[in-house]
Amino acid sequence: MKRYRRLRRPAMASVVLATMGALLGSGTALPGRQDAPRAMNILVMGTDGRDTITDAERRAFHAGGRACGCTDVLMLVHLSARRDRVSVIGLPRDSYARIPAHRDQAGGRERPAHPAKINAAFREGGPELAVRTVESMTGVSVDRHLQVDFRRFMDTVDEVGGVEVCTPRRLRDSATGIDLAPGTHRLGGGRALQYVRARHADGSADLGRIRRQQRFLVQALRQVRVSGVLSEPARTARMVRTLLGSGPQGFGFVDLARLAAALHRLPASATEFTTVPIGRLAPAEAGVGSALMWDREKADALFARIRADRPLVEKGTHPRPKEPPSIVGSPAPVRGSAYACS
Known part of the structure; x- marks a missing residue:
């Protein structure tokens, strides 16, 4: 694969805004690949950097700590050829992976293919290596990738007037500082950041966090629609500028605004998640620590549906979302409408 101009590497946080950006079309086209004329696959990456928000915000929203320079969150987003369906697949950051041979970006030395957790690919070789690693594990060709930082996430949530979330039980996480009583809450940018980063609120760890991020995404897309942001040219322009940021992007301003206008009409039932x-768990002899081994047969069937541009949830089925009971296994795919607050 040819090398390509690398995006600036600001602090990356939540997959949620990244997925919002992907749905609206921002991202970076990979070298030698034209914009997908049919279906489009976007790898959404949120790293654990912390340098785009102020010291005061880091303290207020518990966003400090030491960054490892790896991807904190990975999701594969598939937009159907007819642009009438969006499928989002969460890839746990502790997934066991075999990272392809590459030149280490830190020291410049050649490294052979080797086992590691999937989130190490970004640290070793940046977004290009993260894309290659995901492609080798899924068999899905990634057309674009997108990174997002804390600043863009917080500002965009505030731009739409906050996002409503609901929790059936108390949600408390000491690491991020979030503490929500049972019920419905409207979260501004900072508290929303705490919500989507929480992974110590229950025993489901990263899988539970992915599910909460997916719920948040559905509610965020609803809020974008009801807030009227995309029906007012001035507010649309402001939203697009926020999503694009100041770094280079693969989409121009006009193209992004046009795609946003086309996709924001999708109902919640047109989004699906798994x-x-x-x-x-990976055996100790694998030498990568506590890592998660994918169920290859089920994972291959899942990614075959993506390659065939087929829905994850068959028409006429409406399974209700359930929290994963343990690390092993995964919940059935659900449509976005099943994530409604009640």
Whole structure:
């Protein structure tokens, strides 16, 4: 694969805004690949950097700590050829992976293919290596990738007037500082950041966090519609500028605004979510620590549907979302409408 101009590497946080950006079309076209004329696959990456928000915001929203320079969140977003369906697959950051041979970006030395957690690919070789790693594991060709930082996430949530979330039980996470009583809450940018980063609120760890991020995404897309942002040219322009940021992007301003106008009409039922099926924990002899092994048979079937541009949830079925009972396994795919607050 040819090397391509690397995006600036600001602090990256939540997959949620990244997925919003992907749905609206921002991202970076990979080298030698034209804009997908039919279906489009976008790898959404949120890293654990922390340098785009102020010291005061880091303290207020518990966003400090030491960054590892890896991807904190990975999701594969598939837009159907007819642009009438969006499928989002969560890829747990602790997934066992075999990272392809590459030149290490830190020292410049050649490294052979080797086992590691999937989130190490970004640290070792940046977004290009992260894309290659995901492609080798899924068999899905990634057309674009997108990174997002804390600043863009917080500002965009505030731009739409906050996002409503609901929790059936108390949601408390000491690491991010979030503490929500049972019920419905409207979260501004900072508190929304705490919500989507929480992974110590229950025993489901990263899989539970992915599910909460997916719920948040559905509510965020609803809020974009009801807030009228995309029906007012001035507010649309402001939203697009926020999503594009100041760094280079693969979409121009006009193209992004046009795609946003086309996609914002999708109902919640046109979005569907799942997490890649987990088979077991990696054995100690694998040498990568506590990692999750994908259930290859089920994962291959899942990604075959993506390659064939087929829905994850068959028409006429409406399974209700359930929290994953353990690390092993994964919940059935659900449509976005099943994530409504009640």
